[in-house]
Amino acid sequence: xxxxxxxxxxxxxxxxxxxxxxxxxxxxxxxxxxxxxxxxxxxxxxxxxxxxxxxxxxxxxxxxxxxxxxxxxxxxxxxxxxxxxxxxxxxxxxxxxxxxxxxxxxxxxxxxxxxxxxxxxxxxxxxxxxxxxxxxxxxxxxxxxxxxxxxxxxxxxxxxxxxxxxxxxxxxxxxxxxxxxxxxxxxxxxxxxxxxxxxxxxxxxxxxxxxxxxxxxxxxxxxxxxxxxxxxxxxxxxxxxxxxxxxxxx
Amino acid sequence: xxxxxxxxxxxxxxxxxxxxxxxxxxxxxxxxxxxxxxxxxxxxxxxxxxxxxxxxxxxxxxxxxxxxxxxxxxxxxxxxxxxxxxxxxxxxxxxxxxxxxxxxxxxxxxxxxxxxxxxxxxxxxxxxx
Numbered sequence: 028x029x030x031x032x033x034x035x036x037x038x039x040x041x042x043x044x045x046x047x048x049x050x051x052x053x054x055x056x057x058x059x060x061x062x063x064x065x066x067x068x069x070x071x072x073x074x075x076x077x078x079x080x081x082x083x084x085x086x087x088x089x090x091x092x093x094x095x096x097x098x099x100x101x102x103x104x105x106x107x108x109x110x111x112x113x114x115x116x117x118x119x120x121x122x123x124x125x126x127x128x129x130x131x132x133x134x135x136x137x138x139x140x141x142x143x144x145x146x147x148x149x150x151x152x153x154x155x156x157x158x159x160x161x162x163x164x165x166x167x168x169x170x171x172x173x174x175x176x177x178x179x180x181x182x183x184x185x186x187x188x189x190x191x192x193x194x195x196x197x198x199x200x201x202x203x204x205x206x207x208x209x210x211x212x213x214x215x216x217x218x219x220x221x222x223x224x225x226x227x228x229x230x231x232x233x234x235x236x237x238x239x240x241x242x243x244x245x246x247x248x249x250x251x252x253x254x255x256x257x258x259x260x261x262x263x264x265x266x267x268x269x270x271x272x273x274x275x276x277x
Numbered sequence: 278x279x280x281x282x283x284x285x286x287x288x289x290x291x292x293x294x295x296x297x298x299x300x301x302x303x304x305x306x307x308x309x310x311x312x313x314x315x316x317x318x319x320x321x322x323x324x325x326x327x328x329x330x331x332x333x334x335x336x337x338x339x340x341x342x343x344x345x346x347x348x349x350x351x352x353x354x355x356x357x358x359x360x361x362x363x364x365x366x367x368x369x370x371x372x373x374x375x376x377x378x379x380x381x382x383x384x385x386x387x388x389x390x391x392x393x394x395x396x397x398x399x400x401x402x403x404x405x406x
Contacts, residue, residue, distance in 0.1 A: 033331045034324045038317070039283040041338050045313045046284045050291020052306050055298030 126190035126258045130181045134218035134253040135225050137170060141211045142242030160242050162211050164197045166234075170215055171195070173234045177227035179217040181255045185209040188258040205260050221249045304353075305346045308360050312341035315367040318374035325381045341367075 122128045142160030171182055171189060182189040187204040189195075194203065201208040217224055225247050228235050235245045298306060316338040323329045345363040352359030 031324065031329065034320070034329050035279055037331050037334055038320060038324075039279045041313065041317055041320070041335075042280055043283040043287040043290075045310065045317065046287025047291045048306055048310050048313065050288050051294075051296075051298055052303065052310060054291070055300075055303045055306070058297055059300045059303060 126181065126188045127262070129254065129257050130218060131252055131254050132180070132218040133221055133251050134179070134181075134216065134249075135221050135228075136248040136250060136253070137174075137215040137217070137228065138246045138248070139167070139170065139211075139213040139215065139238070140244045140246075142244065161200075162202075162213055162238070162243055164195050164202050166238050166243065167195050167202065167213060167215070169237065170228070170234050173227050174215070174217045174219070174224055177219065177223045179219040179224060181216075181218040183216045183255045185214055186256060188256060190258045193258075205258070216253055216255050218253055218255060225249065304360070305349055308345040308349050308363055309342040311364060311367045312345040313338055315370045315374070316341050318371050318378070322374045322377050322381075325378060 119128070123130065139162050141162055167184065171184070174182060184195065184202075184204050187193070187207055187209065189204070193205050196203045198208055201210045202213070203209070227233065228245070228247060230236075235247075238245060316334065319337065320329065320334040323334070345360075345367070348363050349360040352361075
């Protein structure tokens, strides 16, 4: 049937080209078969994106809640801070009042010396008992009282801070202050209004005049920034207890 | 036959060549293949009808393929799938040609069968006279 060589040759060429193209086509289609998956993946990606967006909005809401909580805690801690600051301030004030802190302020320095005539036995021309011309605890107490009465806020005697429980007591030739023996000359430092303090001591018939009868010499110096050290003794109460917590008061 | 060799060589060459068709080109090559198939069937039919003209065959092959590709390209630009028209037309022609080829082959086969049986009958007939 198929004899014509022209036919055979041309048909062969064409068939060759055709099969060549078919082969290419099949290869191309197979290699690009993965591409439809990409468009299918778009759906997957879309749903994934939606998930992420939902998660994101949830996390944002959670973030807001947590931020509000933190704000709340900050406010409460700030309040607590204020409370603790208040307590701190109260504590400092109390310590100041109690004499447990070093203080500085304007005031006067009162130096009280034994009468010069103690050694010589003659005071103001009078022959006196040696006991007469020395400074006694009651005189020191009088000074302190006067100074307190004129608004002294901190007092120290020979660098011993005078607090509520400080004693000034005769102990032979010395004076015991805060269980520490101190001798003449006595230096009283007082922080307060220097004018008031000094004039209180110098009033006629006041402390300076009274001890002057015994020849005791008093000098008063003013200072703008007087340093008074803190009370350094024990501060434990054995008998007194806090009565503010519903204790039975008599 | 040489045709089978040609097919095998074509497949072999297609596998060997490393060039891979781009995803764009696949559409055009597909329609070109369909057009080429149509012209092959047409050529076989023409040969069986003793009408085979080598020039018509070769020109038809290339022109049909190029025309089909062009139609697909224009269709892509216009947004109309003109490749569908090409596919339909070529498909119809392939079926037509293959049907005609089948008829011719079957007729020839049946004629041959008739000839043989006629010869046998006539021989026995002459033997009897």
